[in-house]
Amino acid sequence: MSISTFYHKITYSLFFLGISYALSAQAVPTNPCKDVWVATDSKILMFSPEPGEIIKPILVPVNGSLSPLIEWTWTPALGMVDKNGNDGSRLLQPYFDIQKLGDLGGNAFKTSFIIKGKAPSLGCNVFASIDVIILARVKPYDAITPNGDDLNDYWAIDNISSYPEATITVIDRWGTPVFEGKGETYEERPFRGKLDSKLLPTGVYMYRIKPNADYPDVVGSLTIIR
The missing domain is CATH 2.60.40.10 (Immunoglobulins)
Structure with missing residues (x-):
């Protein structure tokens, strides 16, 4: 094979390779929406x-x-x-x-x-x-006077009904739970300063309210006054 013939074959090969690449490039679909997000x-x-x-x-x-x-x-x-x-x-x-x-x-x-x-x-x-x-903000009152006069006889917690899955816990000074309730039933069965129907003594108690997963715990103190 002469050198001239060899170079002609290389030229033809490169020419057809270029056509093949161009056709394959045109065949690849483009997505005009890929940058719209x-x-x-x-x-x-x-x-x-x-x-x-x-x-x-x-x-x-x-x-x-x-x-x-x-x-x-x-x-x-x-x-x-x-x-x-x-x-x-x-x-x-x-x-x-x-x-x-x-x-x-x-x-x-x-x-x-x-x-x-x-x-x-x-x-x-x-x-x-x-x-x-x-x-809605959960707003517990800070004191109750459970003396039977229908004034502050139970612990009021504003907006607790907005959180039916809420858990409510009151503990005494020794860390013993004296009340446990739920948001969905609290208005019917609120904390009245009693444990097992027995009156709790005057004093300061601590509480923790967990409204739901989105709302951070509400903690504070509650005073029973008799």
Whole structure:
């Protein structure tokens, strides 16, 4: 084989290899939506404001594509604001302003917000959701006077009915439980300063309330006054 013929064969081989590579590259599908994405944390957790209490808006924990081709919308839009308190329902990272929900009266509230992203020029759509959990504050009273006059005869715990799975424990100074109850039944069977129908002595007792997995334990002291 002459040198000239050898080089011709190499040239033809490289030419056809180039065509083969080009065809295979064209055959690989491209995904124009791979960079269009959005993701949120699982929830926003906060306490319900008491009447007259002001709570500052908090940044919604969400991330997503920064492409200007994407149009963002929040559903529902109520509560989503920008850093100046204006409508933020079309922002990727708005603030959540609980005051926009109106007067909750300190009550519990739970809902889900959905963020949708559309890129019409790419034909892409994405969405994610985030739960908003507003906790009612558990507020135990600090004393009872169980003397039968129907005034402070039992231990009142505001909003305990909002947490039916709550566990309630009262112990004496030696660490012995003198009362154990549940949130779902507490209003019917509250602590009345008794243990097995016997009056407990005047003094200071400690309590621990576990409302639920989202709510930290509530601990403190309770005084029985006779």
